[in-house]
Amino acid sequence: MTTIVFPGQGSQNVGMGKDFNDNFKIANLAYQEIEDYSQINIRKIIFENEGNKLDLTQFTQICIFATSYVIFKTYLNETDLEINNINVMMGHSLGEYTALACSNKISLKDCSIILKKRGELMNNEVIEIDSGMAALIGKDSNYVQKIIDDNFFDLEIANDNSPMQIVISGAKKELEKSKDIFLDNGIKKFIPLNVSAAFHSKFMTQAQEKLNFDIDLLNFSENKIKIISNYDANSYTENASIKKNLQFQMANKVKWTESIKKLEEIEEKNIIEIGPSKVLSGLINRISKIFYIKSINEIEDLSK
Secondary structure, eight states: OEEEEEOOTTOOOTTTTHHHHHHOHHHHHHHHHHHHHHTOOHHHHHHHOGGGGGGSHHHHHHHHHHHHHHHHHHHHHHSSOOGGGEEEEEESTHHHHHHHHHTTSSOHHHHHHHHHHHHHHHHHTTTTSOEEEEEEESSOHHHHHHHHHHTTOOEEEEEEEETTEEEEEEEHHHHHHHHHHHHHTTOSEEEEOOOSSOOSSGGGHHHHHHHHHHHHHOOOOOOSOEEEOTTTOOEEOSHHHHHHHHHHHTTSOBOHHHHHHHHHHTTOOEEEEESSSSHHHHHHHHHOSOOEEEEEOSGGGGGO
């Protein structure tokens, strides 16, 4: 059986998915469908990046989702992989929504519309507070949390990406204040991220509450594909649990390391990363060496 993983924000690049769009009718039609549902000219943003819109959260998320979905649909159409042979789908942050659409648990229309709103909320909700995120390289989440606690920093772990990469969220002043302390205590690199706000933290609580109204209205379809939740890193097929966890996702930590450990626990071995870049493959390899992983993000990868 196979596990499919989908990337989140930060994986975007100008021109992503263009080779699929230009060479496969199924890809072109899928982009068009998402553009119709979202009322956003997604391909113009991705292929031309006028005004640097691709890096604006309100557009980034829907563009990454669209590209991942397009590549997934093409991959199914052009290879011998069948949806019935996929045991687990999961994604990093917005990638969890991609997993829900690609697993047919929610419709493409619903996913397109809610991700458009999610991107807008995350981009605009906390404009009155100067907050941000930083990636810390070199130590695991327990080590980072101890530094936060010992120094009484008002910071939160936003993404537990691997035992060597942790992302923190907080007010920019607090992040700046913490930088030297982290570097003096074993963190190899402290990298401020180019994001609009402190995602996956208390700063997203109001945005999360607004989005939860829309999540409540989502219609889920039953199937056997398991979804591993960002929120608690557990595996679910029942829709009530998947929906409930989704409602906590935006303002809480992405437990990616624990999610990959869950794949180990349920004895999954084969992983296909689908979407722009190969970020998740790198993270997974740092968490565990037991998986056979391949990444599909350009036409040449279809023959792997």
